[in-house]
Amino acid sequence: MNPFGTFVQLVVDALAQGSLYAALALAIVLVNQATGLVNFAQGGMAVLGSYIGMTIGGLFIPLVGSTAGILIGIIGAVAASLLLGAFVERFVMRRFERAEEDTKVVATIGVLTLIVGLVGLIWGFNSIPYPFFFTSSESIRIGDVSVSVWSIVTFLTIIALMGVLQLLFRGTKMGLGLRAVADNSPSAALSGIRVGGMRMVGWGLAAALGTIAAILLASKSGLAPNNFDGILVYALAAVVIGGLDSPIGAVVAALGITVLESLAAAYIPWIGHDLKVVVPFVLIFVVLIVRPQGLFGRKAVVRV
Amino acid sequence: MSGFFALTSNRWFRLGAFGVLLVVLGVLPLVANEFTNQTVSHIAVIAVAILGLNIVMGYTGQVSLGHSFFVGIGAYCAIIPIQAWWGGPLAEGAIVIGFVLSILIPGLLGLLIALVAVRLRGLALAMITIALPTIALPLAQKFSDFTGGNEGISIRRLDYVGADGQIYKGNPFAAGPGLDNDQWQYYLIISIALVFFALAYFLVRGKYGRAFAIVKSNEAIASSMGISPYRYKVLAFTIAGVYGGASGFLLIVWGQYTSSETLAFHHSIEYVIASIVGGAGSIIGAVFGGVFYILVDQVMNGLQLAKYSAVVQGGVILVILFLLPGGLVSLPRAIRRLVRRRRGGHTVEAGRPADSASVNTKQ
Numbered sequence: 001m002n003p004f005g006t007f008v009q010l011v012v013d014a015l016a017q018g019s020l021y022a023a024l025a026l027a028i029v030l031v032n033q034a035t036g037l038v039n040f041a042q043g044g045m046a047v048l049g050s051y052i053g054m055t056i057g058g059l060f061i062p063l064v065g066s067t068a069g070i071l072i073g074i075i076g077a078v079a080a081s082l083l084l085g086a087f088v089e090r091f092v093m094r095r096f097e098r099a100e101e102d103t104k105v106v107a108t109i110g111v112l113t114l115i116v117g118l119v120g121l122i123w124g125f126n127s128i129p130y131p132f133f134f135t136s137s138e139s140i141r142i143g144d145v146s147v148s149v150w151s152i153v154t155f156l157t158i159i160a161l162m163g164v165l166q167l168l169f170r171g172t173k174m175g176l177g178l179r180a181v182a183d184n185s186p187s188a189a190l191s192g193i194r195v196g197g198m199r200m201v202g203w204g205l206a207a208a209l210g211t212i213a214a215i216l217l218a219s220k221s222g223l224a225p226n227n228f229d230g231i232l233v234y235a236l237a238a239v240v241i242g243g244l245d246s247p248i249g250a251v252v253a254a255l256g257i258t259v260l261e262s263l264a265a266a267y268i269p270w271i272g273h274d275l276k277v278v279v280p281f282v283l284i285f286v287v288l289i290v291r292p293q294g295l296f297g298r299k300a301v302v303r304v
Numbered sequence: 305m306s307g308f309f310a311l312t313s314n315r316w317f318r319l320g321a322f323g324v325l326l327v328v329l330g331v332l333p334l335v336a337n338e339f340t341n342q343t344v345s346h347i348a349v350i351a352v353a354i355l356g357l358n359i360v361m362g363y364t365g366q367v368s369l370g371h372s373f374f375v376g377i378g379a380y381c382a383i384i385p386i387q388a389w390w391g392g393p394l395a396e397g398a399i400v401i402g403f404v405l406s407i408l409i410p411g412l413l414g415l416l417i418a419l420v421a422v423r424l425r426g427l428a429l430a431m432i433t434i435a436l437p438t439i440a441l442p443l444a445q446k447f448s449d450f451t452g453g454n455e456g457i458s459i460r461r462l463d464y465v466g467a468d469g470q471i472y473k474g475n476p477f478a479a480g481p482g483l484d485n486d487q488w489q490y491y492l493i494i495s496i497a498l499v500f501f502a503l504a505y506f507l508v509r510g511k512y513g514r515a516f517a518i519v520k521s522n523e524a525i526a527s528s529m530g531i532s533p534y535r536y537k538v539l540a541f542t543i544a545g546v547y548g549g550a551s552g553f554l555l556i557v558w559g560q561y562t563s564s565e566t567l568a569f570h571h572s573i574e575y576v577i578a579s580i581v582g583g584a585g586s587i588i589g590a591v592f593g594g595v596f597y598i599l600v601d602q603v604m605n606g607l608q609l610a611k612y613s614a615v616v617q618g619g620v621i622l623v624i625l626f627l628l629p630g631g632l633v634s635l636p637r638a639i640r641r642l643v644r645r646r647r648g649g650h651t652v653e654a655g656r657p658a659d660s661a662s663v664n665t666k667q
Contacts (some may be wrong), residue, residue: 038427040369040434095626105367105430106580107625109573114618121611229569233438236431240424274446281435285420288432292423 005145010262016151018258019158023213024228024235025242025250026162027206032244033182034202035093037104041112042210042235043228045084048115049211050218050227051123053077054130061131070131074215078208085207086200093203094196119225132219154216161209162251168205178202234258237280241287243297253295257283329494333487341486342558343598348497349554351594354579355504355587356547361576362584363508364540365520366422366429370436371575374410374545376567377440378552382406383457383562384450390476391464399476406553407546414545418538429541437569444564456563459556477557493554500550505587507543516540577621583631592632596620 024042031039039045057073064072092111096104138149169175180188181198189195214228221227235250238257242249257280265276287295333341357371382402389398421432444451451457461473479488507513515536518526523533556562578597583589600620604613624631628638 038431092622100365101427102361102365102367103625103629105427106576107622109576110618110621110625113573113577113614114622117614117618121615233434236434240428240431274442277442278439281439284432288420288423
């Protein structure tokens with residue numbers, strides 16, 4: 001293959017992988033906007049959602065055929081994770097509403113440990129395949145560039161979801177409520193918005209978004225309880241680089257670091273596949289030194 | 305009941321109890337079996353790591369999710385010089401070098417990381433530190449010439465050149481005459497751990513402890529008092545690195561082995577959970593945390609329930625956060641409050657403004 005073809009393939013694959021990071025990063029920003037905390041359990045909740053999708057899909061595939069069965073599985077997973085997100089917010093995190101920041105972080109770590117442990121107990125700790133519309137090895141050729149179907153579908157799905165979320169936030173009354181709660185929850189409460197309900201919606205949406213990303217990942221590399229541990233780290237890196245209060249920043253940063261990382265791995269010989277994980281974190285350190293609030297973040301002004 | 309509580313807060317009673325504890329710790333390895341000695345030593349190793357986490361998390365209010373990084377680096381810094389030089393011209397000096405390096409290098413790394421990470425407010429440290437084990441693990445696997453990769457380095461039967469030029473096998477932490485290996489390792493670990501606990505005790509009771517507390521409760525007030533939150537957060541994180549590294553050294557004394565697995569992220573989570581369960585804002589809490597860490601492991605493995613241990617840890621941490629946010633170490637205080645409330649006396653305790661303060665300062 002010519003050098004240009006390799007380059008395009010690298011970038012497309014990186015964008016696909018990066019869109020998974022972007023989805024999780026966006027979920028983290030959503031939760032942060034709704035409740036002002038960073039949910040370290042976001043990846044764990046997404047993995048639980050994808051297992052639920054696999055189980056529901058597995059039940060329906062013999063009844064209605066594989067395509068419809070897979071689709072029902074995905075819908076079931078999204079519904080379940082909407083509920084799961086709302087449940088975790090209402091019955092776990094709500095109790096820590098007034099706690100200190102570090103307590104909240106530890107609480108989400110507790111949720112993560114509990115969920116990953118439960119997933120392991122129910123479905124086992126080994127990797128299992130996820131039944132999907134196509135296999136991860138299928139690819140299409142455009143000119144003399146060959147691109148995997150998975151990469152294209154993943155990238156487009158995540159981008160479409162982000163568009164839907166943007167519409168939801170900008171164009172609906174519920175979105176207005178969500179933004180009001182994120183901006184100033186006491187004022188939102190005074191103007192008759194149910195703050196608690198909005199927070200549950202925010203958590204649910206974030207969980208659903210994460211679950212779709214987890215299903216897309218699982219369709220390529222199978223399901224395992226710790227599937228999202230590595231991805232969570234990248235998502236957090238993207239959030240730090242892009243800014244905790246900037247959805248667009250998080251997405252751009254996630255795509256940017258993945259592309260940079262895979263190009264560095266391919267074209268800088270001493271980095272290679274083993275050391276590419278270092279690239280995003282070098283970026284983090286540079287960004288933190290130059291712009292501590294993140295590339296797209298607003299500088300926090302603290303009222304005393 | 306109240307007589308009992310009055311007794312526990314008496315200074316002389318506490319000193320006496322500490323003396324008794326020292327005697328028990330000193331006599332225990334002579335009468336207990338090997339398994340008990342190793343368990344108690346292992347608890348001490350983990351307790352030192354958790355103590356470092358308590359200083360940065362419980363006292364200064366910064367969450368570190370990368371503590372296993374410092375423990376793992378400390379373990380490498382201890383084992384690599386010992387493997388290279390022990391038994392040669394440096395003899396036992398190699399162990400001293402290992403000890404010094406295992407404190408210096410993680411401390412230095414902690415300092416460098418904190419200088420950058422603490423620049424961001426709030427949760428930055430948590431989000432940055434989560435990256436440390438994630439980067440260090442593949443690095444350790446890549447540079448396997450140094451680190452032994454996944455197989456790790458064992459110095460249980462280390463080759464060394466004797467005075468007569470012959471090659472012998474030996475264990476740098478084998479006991480001299482009169483003691484068994486487990487007893488010697490126990491004494492070494494417990495004495496080093498006690499020194500680190502004493503240092504932490506005096507640190508948090510002095511000027512630094514008060515500075516940490518004010519940085520934790522309100523950074524703006526800290527600044528207005530001339531206490532730089534940045535500087536003290538960096539200091540706390542550096543100390544956490546030193547304690548993690550020291551724990552890594554003790555891990556080598558305990559097992560004479562380390563591998564890249566010591567760095568793994570899930571250990572960081574286990575340290576955090578153990579720290580909170582024991583009581584993050586307390587020195588003794590680190591001991592309870594160590595006991596929790598080791599016992600959960602041993603009980604679950606003993607009952608063939610290892611696969612439940614993540615669920616148990618996650619469940620326990622949430623229950624503790626709900627019911628006993630101060631950790632196990634605050635159990636007596638919680639019981640005392642309950643007893644007092646039942647008697648219908650004062651429900652507000654003098655000297656405990658923490659509940660109201662923590663609500664006000666964060667808004």
